[in-house]
Amino acid sequence: MEQKISNSKIRTEVFEELCDTIGRENALDNIEERICYSFDATKEKAVPDLVVRPHTTEHVSTIVSIANKYGIPICPRGAGTGLSGGAVPIKGGIVLDLKNMDKIVEINAKDLTVTVEPGVVTKDLQDEVAKIRLFYPPEPGSAGFSTIGGNVAECTGGMTGIKYGVTRDYVLALEIVLPDGSVINTGRKTLRSVAGYDLTRFFVGSEGTLGVFTKITLKLLPLPEKIGTIISYFKNIDNALNATDSILIKSHFLPRSLEFVDKTGIDAVRGFTKEDIPEEAKALLLIDVDGNEKNVTNDISKIEVICKENSALKTSIAKVSARPCQPGEAVRTGRSDVDDERNALWDIRRSISPSLFKIASMKFNDDFCVPRSRVREVLKKVYELSKTYSIQVAAFGHIGEGHIHLNVIYDNGKKIDLSVHKLVSQILKEVVSIGGTITSEHGVGDAKSEFVGLELSPHEIEIMKELKKMFDPKGIMNPGKIFA
Ligand SMILES: Cc1cc2nc3c(=O)[nH]c(=O)nc-3n(C[C@H](O)[C@H](O)[C@H](O)COP(=O)(O)OP(=O)(O)OC[C@H]3O[C@@H](n4cnc5c(N)ncnc54)[C@H](O)[C@@H]3O)c2cc1C
Incomplete structure (x- = not known):
């Protein structure tokens, strides 16, 4: 719950600068309001120093430039429904609430594309395009309240993945504010493009650590009857x-x-x-x-x-x-x-x-995926480990793709916390050893950052960190996420 702009003079200076550029009504600094931005759907909490609510790409660019000038952490936030702590400002700094940027900018039925601002709620977009018999397929359980910006940042999956794929498969182009405040456009509004490296794919699933999406162009399909x-x-x-x-x-x-x-x-x-x-x-x-x-x-x-x-x-x-x-x-x-x-x-x-939550007050919500042919084996191991540690688990998920939401259910306490940690570690080791992945839709955030090394080699992690450094040399963009 610590605030990380430790110098109160600088905090006031930054706040005044933000108010001057985006308007006092779009910047929050009182504690009651900031607490509302201290958590997501995990039980993690960290109160930001300041909260800003931009309405335009220019606002976002100005805010990010100010954060960059002072070297202050900045944490993008959609609806805060993430299940890996992505929108929790664990290093303090500024939370960038993107919910006011919620316009469907353009539906182009002939091109089968739609361009939206990041704060559009997934189901609102689906309902809007369905009116003209078009279809945006990714359907997370949170579709009624999560945002397209958050979906792109997590590469959200959901119920329709087996047939239609995940968010990544629908993102054609992005407008992105980089950590120095500059704006780039990746991809094209075409259904195909292979010009140069695929920067769009690189940013999808980047968990707010590389830049802020301010416009998103998505592919649409004809609506099934x-x-x-x-x-x-x-x-x-x-x-x-x-x-x-x-x-x-x-x-x-x-x-x-x-x-x-x-x-x-x-x-x-x-x-x-x-x-x-x-x-x-x-x-x-x-x-x-x-x-x-x-x-x-x-x-x-x-x-x-x-x-x-x-x-x-x-x-x-x-x-x-x-x-x-x-x-x-x-x-x-x-x-x-x-x-x-x-x-x-x-x-x-x-x-x-x-x-x-009828069973216990806490749960760790895992989202691993294994090759389909190994599901039986991994579930057997999970139930054995659950017995060994005497901790209850519930398994459910998108089984057609080999994906399991493993919920580890427990009541708080130091001893049990330690056992839950051991149980989760062992399960994830098992998952990786049979060719699986530690997260297939919720992202790493900080909830799973300590397990990334199970799946990625030190060399691969180094390459990723170097890439992050290239975009974000001061490390201001959602620090503490993905890499422990
Ligand atoms: C009941 C429930 C059901 C769920 N079901 C599913 C499911 O079926 N499948 C699934 O994959 N997930 C599911 N989730 C998890 C969650 O809803 C998704 O990860 C969702 O995409 C998060 O969107 P959000 O708008 O809430 O983002 P937030 O939680 O606010 O943020 C998530 C991450 O995105 C970053 N971010 C947000 N907006 C931007 C932006 N504009 N630019 C750059 N970075 C940004 C944040 O910094 C953070 O790292 C579920 C969650 C709940 C609570």
Whole structure:
């Protein structure tokens, strides 16, 4: 909770300079307001010295130039929903709140592109382009409140990755304010470009450590006509995993989403949903397919057969829907066209994370990914380690891609904190040893910075640090993230 502009004269000087250039109403220095910017969706906290709320690229450039002149840390922030501590200003300094830059600048239907400011909420963009039957596919669980700027900075994944890829696959061009305040434009507003090194890809997933995105051009697709949803419950994990192999590998179906939940996750959501979940269920698969109505209906019935062939205890199928929806949407909007049946099934998946707090007050939210063929093996190891340390875990995630959200659930205390740390380290070592990655969508932030060395060699880390130094020689841009 320490403030890092230790000299109060300089702090006042910086504040006044910021007020002069971006307006007093856009700069915050009182403690009540600054505390609101001290955390993200992890439980980490660090109060910034100052907060600024720019409205334009010129504002951002001026603010960053001032931070650069004084050598003050600057931490970009979208909605603060990150799960790796990315938006927490752990070295103090200035938090740059980008939520006021929330305009959809241009939708170009013929070019299949959209250009937005970074503070646009993901679902608002999806809804806007859906009005003209276009589709922005990446769908994190936080789509209803996270921002496109945060999504690009974390290379956010989500539910539709198996079929449509992740944020990276849709970013065509970026306007970026670099740490010296200069503005560059990477990429082109074309659906393809290979001129020179791919700076756009380099910045996607950079976790606010290289520059600030002030405009983002994204690729769009035609909106699929319909979505079909099926849920299947299994009496063991093996049956569920066999069913996923049958769907993807033997039968060559490519679902829009292929989600898995284990017994701890299932038990946590009992009572939170209208669904009657079988008592013996130890695993479930939640599957979406999209396309035209006939294909969707056909695919769903074939997937139902596959699940039954793999001893499903029960399957439920939602009425084919015209659009995806978020939890609580029917209540929030009062819309009658929001599909209740689909929502009821998806509520199971979306309620897991909050429901796990019924078990204990803390959880470490892991997001590793292994080659698909190694999922069985890694889950076996995870449950063995959970028994060894007597710490409960819940596994769920985008299983079609070999991705697992492993939630380690515990109550605070020095001894248990140490055991959780050991358990997480051992699991991540195991993940890397079988060819996996320590993070596949939440980013490293500072929550996982100590584990980066498990996956990247010292030489690779050195190259990355040199690249960062080239863009940010004073190290002001979100310091303390990615590299411990
Ligand atoms: C309930 C819930 C469900 C979630 N589900 C998913 C999921 O399915 N998949 C997934 O991948 N993640 C998920 N997340 C994590 C999180 O929502 C994503 O990482 C999201 O992209 C963060 O966006 P944000 O706007 O909240 O960014 P913030 O948390 O504010 O910031 C995240 C990082 O981006 C940087 N940043 C923000 N804006 C900019 C900018 N304009 N320029 C440069 N850097 C910037 C910040 O410095 C920080 O490092 C979930 C989180 C919650 C709470």
